[in-house]
Amino acid sequence: MMTTWQLLWDTLIGPFGEFAFMRRALVATLALSLSAAPLGVFLTLRRMSLLGDALSHAVLPGVAVGFMLFGLSLPAMAIGGVAAGLLVAGIAGLISRATSLKEDASLAALYLVALALGVALISRQGSQLDLLHILFGSALGVDAPGLLLVAGVTSVSLLALATGYRGLVLETFDPVFLSASGYRGWVWQQGFLMLVVLNLVAGFQTLGTLMAVGLMMLPAVSARLWHEHLSAQLVNASVQAMLASLAGLLLSYHFDTPSGPTIIGCAGVLYALSLLLSPGGWLPRLMKRPHRVG
Secondary structure, three states: OOOHHHHHHHHHHHHHHHOHHHHHHHHHHHHHHHHHHHHHHHHHHOOOHHHHHHHHHHOHHHHHHHHHHHOOOHHHHHHHHHHHHHHHHHHHHHHHHHOOOOHHHHHHHHHHHHHHHHHHHHHHHOOHHHHHHHHHOOHHHOOHHHHHHHHHHHHHHHHHHHHOHHHHHHHHHOHHHHHHOOOOHHHHHHHHHHHHHHHHHHHHHHHHHHHHHHHHHHHHHHHHHHOOOHHHHHHHHHHHHHHHHHHHHHHHHHHOOOHHHHHHHHHHHHHHHHHHHOOOOHHHHHHHOOOOOO
């Protein structure tokens, strides 16, 4: 008869101990959690939450071109995705400076065009399975090159965040003071956008171009409900992303569901719990309301 400890082991630890593809998927998603979620915190603080979603769609044409030229070659699709994401962000900035449109409006228009173009290109060249793989990813299918890509992007992102933390915080909260101190704000902004694009491209194989932004933004939004201090938000966001990754992979394994959407679904559950239970959530606010007497 199976004991409770054996059941817990088989449920929570066994899949990772038995299968190499589960271990690779876990390492890849945990690494993404370390770098993507903190970037999401800075996006929310800059009131640019929808920018991550726009850029995640914007990388698709570049991924599609890489796929058309070299097939399911991860380096080719990654380079194409980075180029397309940076190109769309640059064009949106040029439009906002040359016209009366705000940058968010031009991004909204461009990412829709980019999404349609990317889907059309992939559908013309590949099968429906290829399209689903690129749009929604497959964390359980991460191979060694994919793991190296994620590890490299995570390392670069963490190093950049650590060395440029002070400037990034100043550019986020007080860009006027940053400019007065002799720094160029646009350099910090473009560098930050490059990190966002790199993390979205690193996440497309595991979570897909449509789902990668979920691991960046959902934990970040949840973290703001729990903490006011930036450092605590950064840690909380990464921890929530890791929990969602672990739970999503286990649920995907045991219930045979798509790994990417399952991970983002778990992040959504943590977000819902934060809305209810966090200090900035609904229940604490309800309990603090004064009750009328008589």
